Amino acid sequence: MKLLSQDRPGGPLISAILVLLLIGLALAPFLFPGTRALDTAARICVFVVLVASYDLLLGYAGIVSFAHTMFFGFGAYGVALTSEHMGRSFAALGIGTLSGALAAALLALAIGLFSLRVRAIFFAMITLAVASAVAVLVSQMSALTGGEDGLNFQIPRALTAAQKYADFKLFGVTLNGKLLNYYLVFSCATVLFLVLLRIVNSPFGRVLLAIRENEFRAEAIGYRVVWFRTGATVLSAVAAALAGSLYAIWLRYVGPSTVLSFEIMIDILLMVVIGGMGTMYGAVVGAVIFILAQNYLQGLMGLAEGALQGLPLLPQLLDPDRWLLWLGVLFILSVYFFPTGIVGRLRRR
Amino acid sequence: MSDVLLATEGLTVRFGGHVAVDRVTCGFRQGELTALVGPNGAGKTTYFNLISGQIRASAGRVMLKGRDLTGLSVARRTHAGIGRAFQLTNLFPNLTVRENIRLVIQSKRGLGHDLWSVAAAHAEVAEAADRVLERVRLTAIADQTVTELSHGNQRKLEVALLVALDPLVYMFDEPTAGMSVDEAPVVLDLIAGLKAETGKCILLVEHKMDVIRTLADRIVVLHNGALAADGPPAEVMASEVVQEAYMGKALADV
Numbered sequence: 001m002k003l004l005s006q007d008r009p010g011g012p013l014i015s016a017i018l019v020l021l022l023i024g025l026a027l028a029p030f031l032f033p034g035t036r037a038l039d040t041a042a043r044i045c046v047f048v049v050l051v052a053s054y055d056l057l058l059g060y061a062g063i064v065s066f067a068h069t070m071f072f073g074f075g076a077y078g079v080a081l082t083s084e085h086m087g088r089s090f091a092a093l094g095i096g097t098l099s100g101a102l103a104a105a106l107l108a109l110a111i112g113l114f115s116l117r118v119r120a121i122f123f124a125m126i127t128l129a130v131a132s133a134v135a136v137l138v139s140q141m142s143a144l145t146g147g148e149d150g151l152n153f154q155i156p157r158a159l160t161a162a163q164k165y166a167d168f169k170l171f172g173v174t175l176n177g178k179l180l181n182y183y184l185v186f187s188c189a190t191v192l193f194l195v196l197l198r199i200v201n202s203p204f205g206r207v208l209l210a211i212r213e214n215e216f217r218a219e220a221i222g223y224r225v226v227w228f229r230t231g232a233t234v235l236s237a238v239a240a241a242l243a244g245s246l247y248a249i250w251l252r253y254v255g256p257s258t259v260l261s262f263e264i265m266i267d268i269l270l271m272v273v274i275g276g277m278g279t280m281y282g283a284v285v286g287a288v289i290f291i292l293a294q295n296y297l298q299g300l301m302g303l304a305e306g307a308l309q310g311l312p313l314l315p316q317l318l319d320p321d322r323w324l325l326w327l328g329v330l331f332i333l334s335v336y337f338f339p340t341g342i343v344g345r346l347r348r349r
Numbered sequence: 350m351s352d353v354l355l356a357t358e359g360l361t362v363r364f365g366g367h368v369a370v371d372r373v374t375c376g377f378r379q380g381e382l383t384a385l386v387g388p389n390g391a392g393k394t395t396y397f398n399l400i401s402g403q404i405r406a407s408a409g410r411v412m413l414k415g416r417d418l419t420g421l422s423v424a425r426r427t428h429a430g431i432g433r434a435f436q437l438t439n440l441f442p443n444l445t446v447r448e449n450i451r452l453v454i455q456s457k458r459g460l461g462h463d464l465w466s467v468a469a470a471h472a473e474v475a476e477a478a479d480r481v482l483e484r485v486r487l488t489a490i491a492d493q494t495v496t497e498l499s500h501g502n503q504r505k506l507e508v509a510l511l512v513a514l515d516p517l518v519y520m521f522d523e524p525t526a527g528m529s530v531d532e533a534p535v536v537l538d539l540i541a542g543l544k545a546e547t548g549k550c551i552l553l554v555e556h557k558m559d560v561i562r563t564l565a566d567r568i569v570v571l572h573n574g575a576l577a578a579d580g581p582p583a584e585v586m587a588s589e590v591v592q593e594a595y596m597g598k599a600l601a602d603v
Contacts, residue, residue: 006469203460203468210452213441220401220439221514222427222456235464 003194005201009281010347017346018281021288025186029179030171040295042182044287045189046247051271052196052283053239058269059278060200061232062212063120067127068268070134071108071237073260075100075244077138080151080254088154097245101238108237112230123229135260150255159184159249185246196239197280208232209278267294274334276341285342293330298323354379354550355431355518360399360409369395371574372409377518382544382551384565384582392574393554394436397520400552401433402426413517427456432516436523436554438503440495446506447491450478453513478513485509485539501532508536512543519543519551525560540564558586 009015024031028041050072057063078100079093086092107130115126138145145151157163163177173179199205207228210218219225248254257263267290275286302320309315338345353376360373370392377383385393398404400411402423411418418426427433441449454477455461455468468474482488485505495503508524521540525533541564543549555561561568561582568585570578578585 005467198467199464201467201469202465203455203463203471206448206452206455206468207461209444210441213443214439216403217435217439217441217510218452219423220403220427220433220435221453221510222424223461224422224424228461 005194005198007197007201007280009343014281014285014343014346018284021284028186029173029182033172036295038178038182040291042185042250043247043295044291045185046243046250047268047271047287047291048284049189049192049196049243049246050240051268051275051287052193052280053236053243054268055272055275055277055280055283056196056200056208056239057232057236058272059276059280059282060205060212061208061229063116063229063232064124065127065233065236066124066262066265067111067131068236068240069260069262069264070127070131071104071240072244072247072264073134073138073254073256074104074107075241075246076248076254076259077145077151077244078103078241079245079248080153081144083153083155084151088156090156090158093155093245093249096248097242100245101241104237104241105234108234109230112233113226116229116233117226131262131265135256135262138260139256146255148256150253150258152253155181155249155252160252181250185250188246189243192239192242193280193283199235200280204228204231212278270331272341274331274338274341276338276343276345276347279341279343279347282341282343289342293327297327301326352378354414355400355552356412357396357400358410358412360396360411361407362395362399362404363407369574370399370571373571373574373576374409375569375576375579377550377552379548379550380544381566382540382553382564383567383569384561385552385554385569385571386556386561387571387577391571393571394522395574396571397433397522397552397554400518401431401520427514427516430517431520432511432514432518433520434507434511434522434524436526438500438507440503440506440510442495445492445494446487446498447478447482449495449506450481450509450513451475453510454478454481457514481509481513485512486535501528504528504532505536508539512539517548517550519549521552522554523556524553525555525557537564562586 009018025041025045029038032038032041050068054068057065075097079096082092082096082099086095111126111130115123139148157177159177159181161176161178164174165180166175200208207218207223210223211225211228215225244259247259251258271286271290272282274289275282275284298320301318301323305315305318305320308318334342356376358374360370361368362370373396385396387393395404399406402418402421406419413429413431416429418429418431421429441452451474454474458474460471460474479488482491485508487502487505487509490498490502495506498506504524504527508521511519511521524536524540528536537560540551540553544551544564553564565582568578568580568582569576570585578588
């Protein structure tokens, strides 16, 4: 309970789901064999942190930001650039991660102080503008960032499949650097999630709720709203940057479409809403459902289409090429039936 | 006078060409309950807003214990000792009654910047919140959210937040507005209790004359934003000018 900052998931069903997900992710290399499955699991770990950090902003502080992928990108490009220029080493990863997080913190501070004094909507507009500007810069400064092609870089051999740690297989899994890399991602993501959970349950987190509920009164009982909002922005930016660094280390690649694009921003928003705003645990549920749907819905529809061959209309509707349509339908349904998100719905008050 | 706690000096605010509060110079003493009266639009709430900082003055100063508060933000004035309850209920709607009060105590103790401890584990804050709940008789509904409360209980909580803040200057803006006849006395008893405590300076905007008569040590009358009369209740109420111009309607309401 101390680890969870006295914030229980609430309700036996949601607790059971979360425990299952935790076990699933912790043992993913052994439970779900194959590169694709492991890739999906790592992606889920990274996005849980990214979505949780956005929930801190949106669900707790009530601030709408469109710059979250930008901060994610800072962390990712930080690692890529240092690895590119310093050579493959853990030092490069460390320095890249720290400098990405620092850059994210400074920019978040500047945006926050500049725009949060006025109105929340103004902040949303500014983040949109800054994020677009950064995306354009990254694609234009191709000498440094690799432009639209992005950057492939090398990470220490200890974290790649080339490094073997044992001659035997454990439950059919080769003990190599890739496995170590997964557990690096998994454990960092777990720690970051617990830290975020701690922050939202701290006295500071309670003030964020108060500001979301009634900023006018929060000020009148002695909280300086601008500072708290800026603080939340900086914290969430740093967490997003750290998630970005993890993602880059896992992929050994960064590019605008994988870490900076506006589509990712929309994905994050959807994951927060589906999981449940202002619940933190919603980030886990939202990220898992969304990423599984993104990765496997198409294949599942292919199977369904095959099974329904010969029936009128149905095979056409379930054509794998229409998977985005069905993803959309799923979201509309989930928002309609769970307006407070899945965790919000399952949580007993 | 030396025991003046809060003073406004030539306090003025203009909105365009309209002078809403016009050079009000007034001092408020410790242990004194001052009722602020005047017809609607006289500038009572605006005067309150100038003191607590929601509106910035065009001219003049707000002094608390000799310290100039005029340039300070609302939050800083709160920490300096100005406490304000609002005419329209102004709470944290989706949080529980207990959490509303806990937030005030947490602010009072300067805990808001603490990122790492678990808020729910602060026993001293919880105990202080329980004491306030007990005192305002909201313990039974402490775990309901504000949206579930009756209007009367929301008004009570509005007052409770101020009790939890325990400021040097209590400012109540029509604390019993919209409350039923059975509910109002609870709030009024609470204010009377505060008055009995030493050192509390209380400002009260109120329309009900019977309330003013029983509670107030002094009446300040505002008219068109300016100070029109100031003195003990009996004297002010008896004054012909005041009665005709400003009290007639209010007295008729009683």
